[in-house]
Amino acid sequence: MDTGAIALRATAAKVSAPVPLRPISRPKFLLALVTLMLAAACGGAESPSETPVDELPPYTAAEAALYNDSLAPEIFGVESLGKPPTAKETFADLVGKADSVARARLTTVTRTKTPIDGRVRYVLVVEPMGETIVGEPLSPNLELTVGLGSPSLSLLHSMDAEMVGSKFILFVKRYRAHGESVLHFRAEVDSASLADAVRKLR
């Protein structure tokens, strides 16, 4: 017996079970049905940023290689010996998985140092600039956390507030981590060619 038949039989059994709706009059039942359908339709219209945490992808090692909470060294004025972003094998993945890719400007740098281990963490506040390149619009005053694992931590440590006013192209994606929605990002040097390459991939 195939599973389809089992599913059909189960459905038939449910239909033939005692009907709890019998006491409700037909017009009331139809009204309730329409209300439920409308509610379901409205619920399905939520934006990606409101995606329930359970539906967000987990932040795996592979994802962390794409969205590693870092800024390209060139944004700090440091010459990079690596490939340009569009030539990297991971570029298509970075673009394809992004919730949003947009130009952004760094407005505030916050540096926090804990007393015991002296660990430093940065929170960068960015404001979106112009139209979103792809995906949903970035929220204003978006906070990006640069933690211990970020390759940009040492550069930020040396440049710190000097970075305020920097402009870049920001790739952001939300993930599920410890039952919460966490935003991860990658920032690349702003260029028309990069923006074009992003648009072509989406």
Add this chain to the structure above:
Amino acid sequence: MSDSLSEVLSQVVGPLIAEDSGELFVAKLDAKEIHLHLRGSFSGCPGNQLVIQHLVEPALRRAAPNAVITVSSGELIPEGAVQWTRVQSPSAPPPRK
């Protein structure tokens, strides 16, 4: 607000920031948590991270050894922050709140 922390801000941190035409805001100041915000020309000055990391933080750490120290710089002033120093002439005393 701790007296020793206020003293550090008035005598060390505030004058340093003001000297460089910066503005200092204090969002939180107690033995457990210190949050300063810098605005004005100091916030984007190439040398300011040296001043923050090697002068301001150690001075605050001396007054509050167990505090988590946060220093933010830029346009967005943290909610509830009080302006401690503003751009001023060198002869004017730093305003106190």
